[in-house]
Amino acid sequence: MNRSAPAAITGIGCLSAAGMSLKENMVSLFAGKRCAAPPERFTSSHPLHYPVFEILKDPSPGNNPENKDILRTCRLGLSAVNEALLDAGLGPEDLTRLRVGVCMGTTVGSTMTDEEFYRNFRGGMRPGMTMIERFLKSNPASVIAREFNLKGPCQTVVNACSSGTDAIGIGASWIRSGMCDMVIAGGADELCRVTYNGFISLMITDDSPCRPFDRDRKGLNLGEGAGILILESDRILRDREKPARAFVLGYGSACDGYHLTAPSPEGKGLKNALTDALLESGKTAGDIAFINAHGTATRDNDRTEAMVLAEMLPDVPFFSTKGYTGHALGAAGAIEAAFTVACLESGMIPSNAGFASLDPELGVSPVYENTRISRNVAVSDSLAFGGHNAALVLGLERV
Amino acid sequence: MRIHINGIGVVGGFGSGVKALLTCLEMGLPPLKVHDTGYGPAFLADTSPLEAFVRKKSLRRIDHFSQMAILGAHLALQDGGMPSMAAKRTGLIICSGYGASRTTFSFLDSVINDGDACASPTSFSNSVHNAAAGHLSILLKLGGPSLTVSQFEMSVPSALLSARQWLQEGRVDHVLFGAVDEYCDVVGYCWRSFFGEDDHCVMSPLSQDRESAIPGEGSVFFLLSKEKADTSKYGSVVDVRMGRLDGASVLSSEQTTFILGADGHKGCDRLYADFMPPGAESACYSPLYGSLPIGPAFDMAIAALCIREEKMFASPESVADQGKYNIIRKALPLTPGSITCLKVAKDYEFGIITVTTG
Numbered sequence: 001m002n003r004s005a006p007a008a009i010t011g012i013g014c015l016s017a018a019g020m021s022l023k024e025n026m027v028s029l030f031a032g033k034r035c036a037a038p039p040e041r042f043t044s045s046h047p048l049h050y051p052v053f054e055i056l057k058d059p060s061p062g063n064n065p066e067n068k069d070i071l072r073t074c075r076l077g078l079s080a081v082n083e084a085l086l087d088a089g090l091g092p093e094d095l096t097r098l099r100v101g102v103c104m105g106t107t108v109g110s111t112m113t114d115e116e117f118y119r120n121f122r123g124g125m126r127p128g129m130t131m132i133e134r135f136l137k138s139n140p141a142s143v144i145a146r147e148f149n150l151k152g153p154c155q156t157v158v159n160a161c162s163s164g165t166d167a168i169g170i171g172a173s174w175i176r177s178g179m180c181d182m183v184i185a186g187g188a189d190e191l192c193r194v195t196y197n198g199f200i201s202l203m204i205t206d207d208s209p210c211r212p213f214d215r216d217r218k219g220l221n222l223g224e225g226a227g228i229l230i231l232e233s234d235r236i237l238r239d240r241e242k243p244a245r246a247f248v249l250g251y252g253s254a255c256d257g258y259h260l261t262a263p264s265p266e267g268k269g270l271k272n273a274l275t276d277a278l279l280e281s282g283k284t285a286g287d288i289a290f291i292n293a294h295g296t297a298t299r300d301n302d303r304t305e306a307m308v309l310a311e312m313l314p315d316v317p318f319f320s321t322k323g324y325t326g327h328a329l330g331a332a333g334a335i336e337a338a339f340t341v342a343c344l345e346s347g348m349i350p351s352n353a354g355f356a357s358l359d360p361e362l363g364v365s366p367v368y369e370n371t372r373i374s375r376n377v378a379v380s381d382s383l384a385f386g387g388h389n390a391a392l393v394l395g396l397e398r399v
Numbered sequence: 400m401r402i403h404i405n406g407i408g409v410v411g412g413f414g415s416g417v418k419a420l421l422t423c424l425e426m427g428l429p430p431l432k433v434h435d436t437g438y439g440p441a442f443l444a445d446t447s448p449l450e451a452f453v454r455k456k457s458l459r460r461i462d463h464f465s466q467m468a469i470l471g472a473h474l475a476l477q478d479g480g481m482p483s484m485a486a487k488r489t490g491l492i493i494c495s496g497y498g499a500s501r502t503t504f505s506f507l508d509s510v511i512n513d514g515d516a517c518a519s520p521t522s523f524s525n526s527v528h529n530a531a532a533g534h535l536s537i538l539l540k541l542g543g544p545s546l547t548v549s550q551f552e553m554s555v556p557s558a559l560l561s562a563r564q565w566l567q568e569g570r571v572d573h574v575l576f577g578a579v580d581e582y583c584d585v586v587g588y589c590w591r592s593f594f595g596e597d598d599h600c601v602m603s604p605l606s607q608d609r610e611s612a613i614p615g616e617g618s619v620f621f622l623l624s625k626e627k628a629d630t631s632k633y634g635s636v637v638d639v640r641m642g643r644l645d646g647a648s649v650l651s652s653e654q655t656t657f658i659l660g661a662d663g664h665k666g667c668d669r670l671y672a673d674f675m676p677p678g679a680e681s682a683c684y685s686p687l688y689g690s691l692p693i694g695p696a697f698d699m700a701i702a703a704l705c706i707r708e709e710k711m712f713a714s715p716e717s718v719a720d721q722g723k724y725n726i727i728r729k730a731l732p733l734t735p736g737s738i739t740c741l742k743v744a745k746d747y748e749f750g751i752i753t754v755t756t757g
Contacts (some may be wrong), residue, residue, distance in 0.1 A: 046516055119511055120523040153641050154553065155557045155558070159545070229645070260534065
């Protein structure tokens, strides 16, 4: 892994059940506010009502007429993009003059899962193509490119729960290589019955608000949302005389090669991803202020992750924000990258919501109260189905 | 930067392996067997040759989509003379337009048949888009980076950009790069609903007035490296681009030989004319593998085979011309050669992959 030039972050947008903007999210996080409740947008026949972190407001579709009827995942994504562009001081007209790429992570946003269509199809009712057309118009990266008439590369990353982290790492590499002047990178995902039923079927869902890294954790709660970072090349940054908010200093990605749904017990892939991300950034454990951990609150994830973090980044404070947002799947890594930058800027990290008791098997605790930090570099990592792992090193300074 | 193609594995309606594809190209004929699916014809893939590489028992819980991926990957490794890989220095990239659609609907079947509480965990975990990458990394004991991309018709050029980035940045020495898509009844039904019920058995791409797409399925894998393998004669990828045409030409006059990804959808097929430099010669081979989002991967494999065989194969007779494309009707010598694979989708989205000798 070679040391690489950092990519500047000039704008951030984020929405989740904790808030409709990055600012609202951070207020909720530092206030310890969490709003897990049974889903309102869909029903289920499960005897237990598993809580979710749902966004109850409906984000508006974009301005492009083609985007009037798109999947909710894309609406969430567009909402975060609009916030991020505003934050970066960019208008749509600025984008058309540049080589702008879009790299988005998702899970639900790339899967044809419309239950009503399929029930009708199975029932021989010859359903119309409205739902299929909606799906075909709703590739998350393409929707953003279409909305702003962008002509650069588009990539929708479907690495399950690490998609958002990977999309940011890939977007940064497009900037470094000179392929793009600017990249809109992040992730978006919506809550739906398929993932709700799917995660319950795997018996890794908690029927109460989730408790990442806690002794009594029982599993995850699903969430939804989007996180977007605007990444810019040095040349554009100079031309615009725009200061960067932060930098993507390093990215690593590695697979376990162990199991489809469980992490390697030794954390092989996560160690490799963290090693590569740190090497690329030129940072060491001593430089890291905190780790925004994946921390889903499943038994396996938290065990492996805590073990790896204790070994590779000993004594570095860590926390999970899933207790505030739920697990937003393909958006999770991007939302958490946005939180990571906001925490670095504020010099403060939030308590790990849901944590009450040290798990002796883990031997380490996340931060359990809002805590001041002094360094300006942090790590955000993700573990995913398929045995995939990804990590970002983010910092406020270029070096 | 050159990306060397050191091995190819293909699976499709024409059979599996480079030899099967080559036979099809030499004959200029589509697969002999066109499956009648109940929703019209389709070119379907047979994964039974996988048993030569993986114990049947290990495949029990692996769906058709992932089996096509695993077969394609093993064939590429075998073709490249690398049955095992340096685990941490090999990246894995898979792309797909629709993902494991059969399994996605199997999961819905479990919910519809037996209720929410009886949803199938096996179907759910296999329906996740990166399940094929997960299975492959387990079977091949890979520990490097892994990426799954879904960008409909632009999945292949989009994912190939990342393969190039990984090699360029020194993240890995090799990339096992694959593209997979599968047929399912819902795809067949949608095809009929969108494009009519004409049960033709031959595709006529580039026809301006007729829908002739026949859905296909399969996988295409490449062993890509920064260094050229001594034995490889497939050439290398020298240009990968994607974007949206905005008036300025994206192709130069130096690009004279094309493989067009037109696949019988008249709405998209008619857009190719707006991209072509004057005087360029074109071939189109989609009637051999069918219409599917990862078609550009088949075209890239065919371009590499043309480089190896030092000739452009004749396009199947059913490819229309309309006097616009200078379609290659007879095999042409190609020494040294450079072939540009062009895929055009709705709204003038394009993907370009250029393969050259050396």
